[in-house]
Amino acid sequence: MSGETEQENVPGEEGRFETATLKLWQEVVGNLELASLEEDSFIVQLGTRAVPIRLAFGKGSPEGKQIRELLADCSPHRRIGLLRTDLDSAPILLRRIPD
Numbered sequence: 108m109s110g111e112t113e114q115e116n117v118p119g120e121e122g123r124f125e126t127a128t129l130k131l132w133q134e135v136v137g138n139l140e141l142a143s144l145e146e147d148s149f150i151v152q153l154g155t156r157a158v159p160i161r162l163a164f165g166k167g168s169p170e171g172k173q174i175r176e177l178l179a180d181c182s183p184h185r186r187i188g189l190l191r192t193d194l195d196s197a198p199i200l201l202r203r204i205p206d
Contacts, residue, residue: 134188147165177201187204
């Protein structure tokens with residue numbers, strides 16, 4: 108992950124994931140492990156080179172709505188990059204990284 112994030116250890120279903128929050132103009136790159144709705148959040152888990160990352164987006168937030176749409180046609184284990192922006196029309200950008 109480029110830049111610094113706020114992180115804490117949280118037990119995941121398939122091991123331990125670092126919970127992270129993307130800051131503006133920060134990108135995380137990894138393999139998509141899980142995308143699911145949990146209570147009031149949309150959860151994305153990525154396997155990165157450094158440590159598995161867990162991102163939580165508010166289900167009703169602009170980021171949460173957009174990330175669900177972006178990942179709807181993204182296959183599991185696909186290498187992707189997620190970039191947080193300050194753009195109202197695109198708070199999260201998805202980059203599909205070729206194999």
